[in-house]
Amino acid sequence: MPAIDLSTTPLRELNQSLHALAEGNNETEWEVLNPDGRHAVAVGIDAPVSIDIRGPVGYYCGGMNKQATVTVHGSAGPGVAENMMSGKVVIKGDVSQYAGATGRGGMLVVEGNAASRCGISMKGIDIVVKGSIGHMSAFMAQTGNLVVLGDAGDALGDSIYEARLFVRGNVQSLGADCVEKEMRDEHLELLEDLLQRSGITGVKPSEFRRYGSARKLYNFNIDNADAY
Amino acid sequence: MCGIVGLFLKNEALEPQLGALTSAMLATMCERGPDSAGFAVYGQSLDGEAKITLQSSSPEIDFPALAKALENEITGTVKLTQRATHAVLTCRRDELDTIRAAVRRLAPSVRVMGVGEAIEIYKEVGYPTAVAERFELKGMKGTHAIGHTRMATESAVTTLGAHPFSTGPDQCLVHNGSLSNHNNLRRSLAHDGIQLETQNDSEVAAAYLTWRMKQGLDLGQALEKSLDDLDGFFTFVVGTKNGFGVLRDPIACKPAVLAETDDYVAFGSEYRALVGLPGIDTAKVWEPEPATVYFWER
Amino acid sequence: MSYHNPPTTPRKSATFDDYTLSEIRRAATTGIYDIRGAGAKRKLPHFDDLLFLGASMSRYPLEGYREKCSTEVVLGTRFAKKPIHLKIPITIAGMSFGALSGNAKEALGRGANIAGTSTTTGDGGMTPEERGHSKTLVYQYLPSRYGMNPDDLRKADAIEIVVGQGAKPGGGGMLLGQKISDRVAEMRTLPKGIDQRSACRHPDWTGPDDLEIKILELREITDWEKPIYIKVGGARPYYDVALAVKAGADVVVVDGMQGGTAATQEVFIEHVGQPTLACIRPAVQALQDLGMHRKVQLIVSGGIRNGADVAKALALGADAVAIGSAALVALGDNDPALESEYQALGTTAGAYDDWHEGRDPAGITTQDPKLATRLDAELAGRRLANYLKVMTLEAQTIARACGHNHVHNLEPEDLCALTIEAAAMARVPLAGTSWIPGQGL
Numbered sequence: 001m002p003a004i005d006l007s008t009t010p011l012r013e014l015n016q017s018l019h020a021l022a023e024g025n026n027e028t029e030w031e032v033l034n035p036d037g038r039h040a041v042a043v044g045i046d047a048p049v050s051i052d053i054r055g056p057v058g059y060y061c062g063g064m065n066k067q068a069t070v071t072v073h074g075s076a077g078p079g080v081a082e083n084m085m086s087g088k089v090v091i092k093g094d095v096s097q098y099a100g101a102t103g104r105g106g107m108l109v110v111e112g113n114a115a116s117r118c119g120i121s122m123k124g125i126d127i128v129v130k131g132s133i134g135h136m137s138a139f140m141a142q143t144g145n146l147v148v149l150g151d152a153g154d155a156l157g158d159s160i161y162e163a164r165l166f167v168r169g170n171v172q173s174l175g176a177d178c179v180e181k182e183m184r185d186e187h188l189e190l191l192e193d194l195l196q197r198s199g200i201t202g203v204k205p206s207e208f209r210r211y212g213s214a215r216k217l218y219n220f221n222i223d224n225a226d227a228y
Numbered sequence: 229m230c231g232i233v234g235l236f237l238k239n240e241a242l243e244p245q246l247g248a249l250t251s252a253m254l255a256t257m258c259e260r261g262p263d264s265a266g267f268a269v270y271g272q273s274l275d276g277e278a279k280i281t282l283q284s285s286s287p288e289i290d291f292p293a294l295a296k297a298l299e300n301e302i303t304g305t306v307k308l309t310q311r312a313t314h315a316v317l318t319c320r321r322d323e324l325d326t327i328r329a330a331v332r333r334l335a336p337s338v339r340v341m342g343v344g345e346a347i348e349i350y351k352e353v354g355y356p357t358a359v360a361e362r363f364e365l366k367g368m369k370g371t372h373a374i375g376h377t378r379m380a381t382e383s384a385v386t387t388l389g390a391h392p393f394s395t396g397p398d399q400c401l402v403h404n405g406s407l408s409n410h411n412n413l414r415r416s417l418a419h420d421g422i423q424l425e426t427q428n429d430s431e432v433a434a435a436y437l438t439w440r441m442k443q444g445l446d447l448g449q450a451l452e453k454s455l456d457d458l459d460g461f462f463t464f465v466v467g468t469k470n471g472f473g474v475l476r477d478p479i480a481c482k483p484a485v486l487a488e489t490d491d492y493v494a495f496g497s498e499y500r501a502l503v504g505l506p507g508i509d510t511a512k513v514w515e516p517e518p519a520t521v522y523f524w525e526r
Numbered sequence: 527m528s529y530h531n532p533p534t535t536p537r538k539s540a541t542f543d544d545y546t547l548s549e550i551r552r553a554a555t556t557g558i559y560d561i562r563g564a565g566a567k568r569k570l571p572h573f574d575d576l577l578f579l580g581a582s583m584s585r586y587p588l589e590g591y592r593e594k595c596s597t598e599v600v601l602g603t604r605f606a607k608k609p610i611h612l613k614i615p616i617t618i619a620g621m622s623f624g625a626l627s628g629n630a631k632e633a634l635g636r637g638a639n640i641a642g643t644s645t646t647t648g649d650g651g652m653t654p655e656e657r658g659h660s661k662t663l664v665y666q667y668l669p670s671r672y673g674m675n676p677d678d679l680r681k682a683d684a685i686e687i688v689v690g691q692g693a694k695p696g697g698g699g700m701l702l703g704q705k706i707s708d709r710v711a712e713m714r715t716l717p718k719g720i721d722q723r724s725a726c727r728h729p730d731w732t733g734p735d736d737l738e739i740k741i742l743e744l745r746e747i748t749d750w751e752k753p754i755y756i757k758v759g760g761a762r763p764y765y766d767v768a769l770a771v772k773a774g775a776d777v778v779v780v781d782g783m784q785g786g787t788a789a790t791q792e793v794f795i796e797h798v799g800q801p802t803l804a805c806i807r808p809a810v811q812a813l814q815d816l817g818m819h820r821k822v823q824l825i826v827s828g829g830i831r832n833g834a835d836v837a838k839a840l841a842l843g844a845d846a847v848a849i850g851s852a853a854l855v856a857l858g859d860n861d862p863a864l865e866s867e868y869q870a871l872g873t874t875a876g877a878y879d880d881w882h883e884g885r886d887p888a889g890i891t892t893q894d895p896k897l898a899t900r901l902d903a904e905l906a907g908r909r910l911a912n913y914l915k916v917m918t919l920e921a922q923t924i925a926r927a928c929g930h931n932h933v934h935n936l937e938p939e940d941l942c943a944l945t946i947e948a949a950a951m952a953r954v955p956l957a958g959t960s961w962i963p964g965q966g967l
Contacts, residue, residue, distance in 0.1 A: 015746045037256075037500030039739045044676050044747030058500050060730075060743040064676035075513065077499055078483060079730040079743075083674055096499070096515060097483065098730040102671040104715070115515040116480060120729040121671060123715040135480070135518060140725060142715045154518075162717060218720040222557035229735040229769070260735040262772070379735050379772055382765050406733065461732065481732035497735075 002027055007034040011041065018068075021047035037077065042070050045087075062089040065106060081108045084125055097134070100127045103144065109198045116153065119146045122163055128198040138165055139175065147194050149203060157211055165211040166191055168203070179214040230391070230404040231257025231356075231377040232484075234465045234495035235505075236472035236524055242491055242506075247368030251360045253494075253501045254375040258356045260404075260497055261377025264390035265359040266351025268400040268467055271370040273345035278321040281341040281349045282331065283314050283387065291315040294335050301330045312362045313387075314341065316348050339388070339425075344398030346371070346469050351390035371526065374467045376402040383427040393434035396441060398469035403430035404497060405482045408460035433458060437466070451475045451521045463516075465495050471525040480518035487511040493524050560792040563625075563881030563891065564851060565693050565784045565828065570801040572784070572829060573838045575948030576941050577957065581929040588926040595922045596932040599846050601823045602684060602753020602776040605745070609753055609776075610662060610684050612846070613642025614918045615933055616836055619781075619827050619850035620666045620686060620757070622648025624710045625788030625881065626854075627898035628655050629906075630890040633857050635659030636907025641914035646686060646848075648788075649724060651713050652678040659903075664755065667744070669698060670724040672714040676747060684777075685744055686755040687737070689728075689766075692785030692802070692828040694794045695759025698726035705884040707893040734769040741774045755779055760800040760828065764808035771813065771822050779848065780809045782828030786851040788891070789882030802828035802839075804951040807938075810843030819843065820934075833920020840921070841936035842952055856913040857906040858888045 004014045014032065021027065025047065032053040035041050039058040042051050046066040053061070056074035066085040075093035084103040091099075094112035101117070103125025110118075113131035119138045132150030139155075141163030151169035158175020164187070165178075174180075183206075191205035217224060233253035237243055250267060271279075282291070295308040295317060306327070307318040319327050324343060331338055342349040350363040356377040360366070365375075376391035383389050392400035407413075410429035413436060417424070422435050436457065440450035447468055454464075455478065463482040466473040474495055476484055487494045487502050489511045496502045499513070516522055538544070549560065581587040588595060602609040618638050623631050625648060632655045638645045644662035651673015657663055665682030667674065679685065690696060711718040731740045741754055756770040757779035770778045782802025787795065806826055813819040826839045827848035839847050851859075860868075862875040867887035871878065881891035889900035925933045928940045942957040943949035949956040950963040 012746065012750065016749055019749060036503045037498060039500075040743040040746040043743055044680075046676070056499055056503065058498055059736075059739045063743050064679070064747055066676065075499060078736070079740075082730050083671060083676070085675060094513060096485070097481075101730040102674065104675065113514075116518070117729070121725065123671075134515065139729075140723075159723070161720075217723075218717070220558055220721050229733045231735065259738055379769070381734075381769065382762070404735070481727075483736070 001029040001031060003031040003033060005033040006036065006038055006041070011038060014041070015043060018042060018045045018047070018049070018051070021045070021049055023047065025049075035072075035074070039077070042068070045070070048087075056093070065089060075112070081106075081125075084108065094131070099129075100125050103127070107197060113150065119144070119163070122146065126194055126197075128194060128200070130200065132169065135172075136175070138163055138178075141165070145190065145194060147191065147198075147208070149200070157213075159217060160211075160213045162213060164190070166194075166208040167211065168208045171209075171211070174211065177214050177217045178211055181210045181212045183208070183210045229260070229379040229381055229406070230402075231260030231497045231501070232375070232402050232404050232463065232465050232495060233257060233497070233501045234372070234374045234402075234467075234472060234474075234493075236372040236493040237491065238493070238526070239491035243371060244369050246370045246373055247364075248366045249505060250368075250373040250375055251365040252504045253496060254360055254365070254377065255357050256500045256503070257375075257377045257497060261379045262355055263380050263385045264351065264353045264378045264387070265356035265376060266349065266378075266390040266392055266402075267360070267363075267365060267373055267375035268342065268347055268349045268392045268394075269365075269368045269370045269373045270346040270398070270467060270469065271348060271368070273469065274318075276321050277318055278324040278343065278345055279348060280317045280319070280324065280327060280331075280343045281314060281347070282317065282335075283339045283341050283351075284335075284337065285313070285339075285387065286337060287313070289313075289335070289338065294331070294338070297334050298327055298330050302326055311350065311364060313352065314350050314363065321345070342392075342394035342398075342400065344469060347394070347398045347400060347467070349392055349394055349400060351376075351392065352387055353385055353390065372467060372472050374400060374402055374465050374472075381406050381429075383429070386426070388426050389428045389431075391430055392467075393428075393431045395434040395438045395466070398467075399438070399441075399447070400467045401430065401434040401437065402465050403433055403462055404484075405462035405477065406460055407433060407458055407462060409458065410460075413457070429460075433462065433464065447471065447473060448521055448523050451523075455519050463497075468525075471523060473521060473523040474516050475521050476516050476518050478519040480516075484516050485513060486516055486522065487513045561789055561882060562792055562795070562879040563787060563789050564795075564879040565786040566796050566799075566801075567879075568796055570784065570829075571803050571945065571947040571951055572801065573803060573835045575803070575945045576838050576943055576952055576954065578834075578837070578841075578924055578928055578940055579942060580927045585929045587929055588931060590923070590926060593926070594931060595926045597918055597922060599823070599934070601825075601846065602755075604776045604818075604822055605750065605774070606684075606753040606776050607749075607751045608683075610644060610664075612644060612662065614914060615840060615846040615921070616641075616830075616914055616917055617643050617664075617825065617846055617848045618645040618853055619785070619848040620646035620648045620664070620688065621850055621854075622650040622666075622788065623653045623656060624648070624650035624672075624705060624713070624893070625891060627889060627892050627901065628653060629898050629901040629903045630854075630857060631656045632659045632903040633901060633906035633910060634853060635661075635663075636903060637853070637856070637910025637914065638662070640907065640911035641918070643914065644683065647682075650710065651675070652681065653713075657681055659907075666757075668724070669726060669728045670714075671729065672716075672724070679744070680748055682752060684753040684755060685748070686757050686779065687741070687744075687775075688757045689737075689770075690759035690761065690781075691757065691787060692759045692781035692783045692799050693787035694790045695761040695799045696726060697790060697794055697798075698724040705882060705893050710893055734773040737773040753777055755825070757781060759783075759785075760802065760805040763800070763805040764812045767809040767812040767824070768816060771816050771818050775822060777823045777825060778809070778813075779825040779827065780805050781848075782826070784829030785827050786854075801951070802826065802830075803948060806839060806842040806844060807951070807953045813843075820845065833917040833922075834924060836917055836921040837924040837933065837936055838941065840933050841940050842938055845934065852913070853910055854890055856910045857890055858901065858909070859886070859890050861888060864888060 116134035157178030783799035
């Protein structure tokens with residue numbers, strides 16, 4: 001198992017080694033030591049490998065990930081797993097702003113709390129947060145699923161499109177055009193699957209409420225001017 | 229646009245390490261603000277004594293001679309500690325105003341960076357690590373410190389444009405963000421007799437807080453008020469003789485991380501700034517909520 | 527005795543002119559602000575107000591045919607391992623698939639290839655047609671991130687981080703429901719037929735200190751190969767360019783207020799931003815103050831129409847220019863041959879700007895398959911190539927006449943201004959004087 005120590009190896013070398021990995025290579029387990037809050041760790045990977053990062057990372061860890069499983073044994077800074085395409089990013093600690101921003105696929109699991117703008121402009125990613133999320137989360141969320149076991153901050157789902165939001169705790173307030181929606185069987189099944197895939201047990205889908213778009217801002221109407 | 233670090237010690241045993249810890253934190257924020265850097269250090273205050281931090285833009289300034297000349301103006305003594313372009317004078321508190329007036333008269337080109345019982349302020353143009361080294365931040369002791377690295381947005385890269393800005397006795401403010409109504413505010417402050425030295429938006433924020441406190445508000449209340457009156461994006465960290473405060477604007481885009489243990493409260497624009505602190509792995513770490521005043525006092 | 531009462535000629539208000547009156551009525555009737563495409567239409571100080579001095583006795587011109595005047599330009603020499611080499615200093619500005627038809631995007635690529643220059647994607651991602659037909663393709667990285675993915679990022683030859691554009695500095699994009707076809711909806715991950723709003727800020731960074739880290743990520747993902755451009759609208763060009771350089775750009779693109787857009791509010795287009803002419807000198811000043819002029823390249827866009835405009839922009843300090851609206855005209859946009867169809871849409875050739883409605887009879891700003899096939903991509907591409915080559919020849923003609931063996935050797939001292947406004951904005955003397963208004967204050 002290659003272990004890369006970022007206190008002695010330049011970041012560029014780590015990322016280039018990870019980019020050089022092709023389909024079917026033997027080095028499928030990687031370890032990264034001493035990240036010390038560095039930015040852009042393990043970004044742009046496109047290979048079915050797993051990378052364990054021992055310690056806290058800075059901005060954009062796992063950015064634009066494809067196929068890989070990236071686990072951060074620590075906290076992550078802004079924009080973790082931003083624009084992820086596929087694969088999985090797991091953060092054992094807390095994450096900063098913009099977690100999973102514009103993500104298109106794959107799964108982001110945050111075992112701690114997420115700060116503001118979690119899932120901003122998400123476009124297909126599944127995000128599961130075991131703790132709570134901050135304000136303006138799922139702003140302009142287009143599609144995908146956001147599951148929150150704790151509470152959601154102010155203005156959840158502002159200007160949301162078709163993403164589905166599931167929150168188990170309290171929602172401080174809903175953003176423009178975001179409303180609570182009926183939890184139907186299909187949603188319970190979906191939630192069951194998301195919880196199972198993120199390794200969460202002892203939590204029932206029925207404990208969540210579902211939120212989504214009222215679709216009133218989809219076409220311009222001057223009488224909605226307060227929302228624009 | 230900038231990097232901010234701050235460290236407020238709760239455990240006295242750490243006080244000898246304040247400068248070393250702050251210096252390491254500041255070094256991680258160089259890329260966020262490569263143009264200039266500065267820091268305020270709150271040391272032990274002695275009964276009846278006051279400190280005044282001076283800065284000279286001309287390298288040939290003879291601070292010892294100035295200190296001598298100042299002593300002739302008062303009955304007490306003036307103690308001088310010089311660090312590169314800065315000097316800290318210590319005098320009797322009741323003679324502070326006399327000293328300030330005399331500095332203005334005897335050395336008009338010398339600027340007063342800050343005054344108070346505990347505060348010392350150092351700031352300069354240059355790469356943050358070089359600035360910290362020039363002033364020997366590593367060796368400084370004290371109870372709390374606030375540091376700043378600056379990427380200038382619209383105002384000049386000068387020593388005066390560097391942070392922290394002193395907001396009054398023992399007070400200082402650093403800022404990351406960009407205020408969008410500082411010109412109008414500057415005009416109303418000027419109307420009320422508050423003079424600003426730079427075109428810097430952060431100085432307006434500092435002066436605004438001073439102005440509010442002159443009206444009788446305490447720092448916490450002044451910060452609350454600023455949420456109504458300041459427009460734009462900001463994260464502020466402020467220091468007082470005994471206190472340490474943090475405030476983010478209601479949109480809260482500019483990054484901010486707080487950490488607290490039994491030994492300290494620490495602030496960083498990024499978690500990277502906090503990585504080297506003792507016990508950070510078990511600290512409570514969180515991001516300050518928008519439009520919420522955080523304040524610690526000993 | 528009766529007096530004849532002489533009639534007064536009816537007088538219309540200069541303030542409330544016919545256009546203003548029609549706008550008031552339109553707003554009152556529809557309850558929506560006017561949305562349109564293209565750039566500012568009002569009269570602005572522009573390159574036409576500048577003249578080249580030419581060589582005579584004190585300087586010597588170059589001979590037209592034998593003595594070479596080079597036009598090639600290299601973009602992205604600061605950090606990128608693979609800078610962009612172009613034959614001409616004229617590039618094609620970012621325009622999205624969605625705003626433009628697939629055929630139009632293909633035609634832009636074909637034309638740019640023949641002329642030896644680059645094209646740019648837009649809000650909505652990269653299409654295979656576009657990548658396939660563009661030898662050098664700049665990939666826009668926008669606040670909406672519609673269609674953004676790492677595969678296309680790696681396929682691009684350069685990355686342009688869009689902070690703003692001249693038609694609407696500080697505003698987001700907009701694509702109305704009529705143009706959200708199945709394919710556009712899929713590329714943007716949006717429901718079909720909705721009025722799509724694009725964010726005005728990027729979702730995962732705010733400000734140049736964060737942008738520096740974003741650029742690090744993009745460089746890491748692309749192994750430090752690709753030049754990174756930062757595009758800003760003409761707002762506060764001195765500060766904006768300085769901060770783009772500090773954030774780590776290889777190339778800065780400054781788009782003045784004449785720069786076009788697919789769709790935004792008319793009030794935005796006409797009332798926000800600075801004229802292109804006024805943006806160049808502050809932008810160049812910022813680069814010079816940082817010691818980065820010619821090290822970080824400057825591309826200027828917004829209202830570039832001919833070789834004289836190109837030469838003037840370069841003389842003021844730009845390394846290259848970008849064209850958008852002019853390229854569409856070269857393809858066939860607003861052609862008087864389609865006058866009857868423009869009339870049917872309630873407009874006239876030369877004034878058609880309802881690009882967001884998707885009913886473009888020229889088949890360019892539309893997603894209607896029937897209309898789109900009207901544009902012959904090969905022929906339109908050839909027309910664009912011709913136009914680009916003519917502009918380049920014109921710029922060379924001027925540079926030779928001023929005694930320069932490379933268009934980049936044009937300098938502000940080769941220019942004079944016809945109006946005080948242009949003299950002040952371009953920081954060149956008023957013709958016949960040595961007076962540069964606003965200098966030496």
